[in-house]
Amino acid sequence: MKMMMNDIETPALSAASAHHETLVAPPETPMHLLLRRYFKSRIGTVAAVLLVLLIIVAIAAPLIAPQDPYDLATVSIMEAEHAPGTTSSDNKITYLLGTDGAGRDMLSAILYGLRISLGIGVTSALVALVIGTCIGLISAYFGGKVDALLMRIVDVQLSVPTILVALVLLAVLGQGVDKTLMALVLVQWAIFARNVRGSALVERSKEYIEAAVGQGLPARRIMFRHVLPNCMAPLIVTTTNQMANAITLEATMSFLGIGLPQTKPSLGLLISNGFDYMLSNQYWISVFPGIALVLLVVSVSLVGDQLRIVLNPKLDA
């Protein structure tokens, strides 16, 4: 316990206990070890830094964006379709990435779009994670008919291409943030459920679970306090990858006009809006949001790849 505390000490405290550490080098905590192994990879490090930066600018968008792109008072149609680097007519802001067809500053629109894309991707993956985990645990713990039924549902769900499920759902429900979220959760939960069930089955056959059952602990406690923590490693990797998938799928649906409404312009919608202008070579309206989207998706999935390598127990040596 003392060792664990050392890691989270403030500098002042650790200075006070410095003489202690010089005598005995504290053994590494698992977290430390993981971090050290994670940052050994150059690509993993770059991806993590990039992702953190993107998250920060997405959260801070209202503070750092040169313009509020959805405040009609600040956006003027007279400023439409300016090339990157143009200065606004009142000399107040320079449109570093140009303006779109409605006269919005692209940089600001991208920062706000990043916020929406990231928010929807992360939220949907987390909700799917919670639902899928519960179903996977129930399936693995109870086995038998419950398991058979739940896994058949998972099979059916996974044997339909994600884009078709999302398409039908959005065709039925119509556009909207909540509906897009629902569609994204629906196409993702089954992956988590199957994943968790697989790891949980392995854990369930181990002796510590038998011991917990023998002690008469309630099922819920065994599932969430004993089985689940030991299934976390693959789950973290899946969650990261699913976030990347969800962001891409949302962007795709919005691009096709069946995702988010125009009032919530995610990166996909920004790209879609710029499509028509692109054919007349006003590339910036589509290309820059696209670059932001690619950076976001690639950094999330590279972090996921690196986590998979780091968390793989087979590589523990």
Add this chain to the structure above:
Amino acid sequence: MFEMLVKRALQSVLVIFVMSILAFVGINLVGNPIHLLVAPDASLEEIQRASHALGLDLPMYEQYLRFIGNAFHGDMGNSFVFNRPAIGLIFERMPATFELALMALLLSAVIGIPFGMWSGLRPGSRVHKFAMGFSILGVTIPVFWLGLILILVFSVNLGWLPSGGRGPTTSLFGIDVSFLSWEGIKFMLLPAFTLALHNVALVMRMTEAGTREVAVQEYVKFARAKGVGPMRLMFRHIAPNVMIPIVTVMGIEFGHLIAFSLITETIFAWPGMGKLIIDSVLQLDRPVVVAYLMVVLLLYVMINFAVDMLYLILDPRLRAKSA
């Protein structure tokens, strides 16, 4: 083997059955299409008459039973927009989608397999690094954005290739195809590559991993010691064992390509099934949406089933085990 065959077949039927209910009920919850079909100044009586004629006044389960009964006869109802059988509309556009998907599959084999094998045989080489970088980008880049960039570069800026549409087609056994004339191929290149990218990356990665695994095995070392030339070693000794999983993946991916072609078709205005479905969703053309879903699912499930069976045939070890 027989047991597995029956199990998979039953599961396939279940998938289609469940999805048909979900799709039908789901789609029918969206607004009443009758308001799109009758004149805006139609009287209540006229609306009722039209509803009755189309069967829209029946309870949902009866509509579904009618739909299933008709579906078995190949009748999926008339499109509200075109006033023609929905299934006909889909079959008309199917060759265009198939051609694009096949071209994409071909591209992924032609690009993915050689690069994958080369990098598998020479890990750490420049080709290997390029291939791995490419495959990471290939699976993560959003398809629709790639399509836009290709249009921007090759159509808008360089002017080499058309930005959309299908262009001239040649008739082959009564089916219009693009690949027989250079003009037609020019229209197909960008959409086919866009559609193929994910697959190219996937095939490249799998071939690389497979080759690396196979290339160090004893029998390959033995063949090399025996004096087998590098070409023969690669094509006769290594390739067959690498190819089995690749063939299965390509089979399954064909189903995926057909489903995901709707993105590519929308970007490039390619007149296939995918573009039809997006238009139909936006126009609330229920019968076409339902018919499309059923046709694509049926294809998808049948392809997966066929691939599973193919796997049994290709891999003698599985056959022996289940016999």
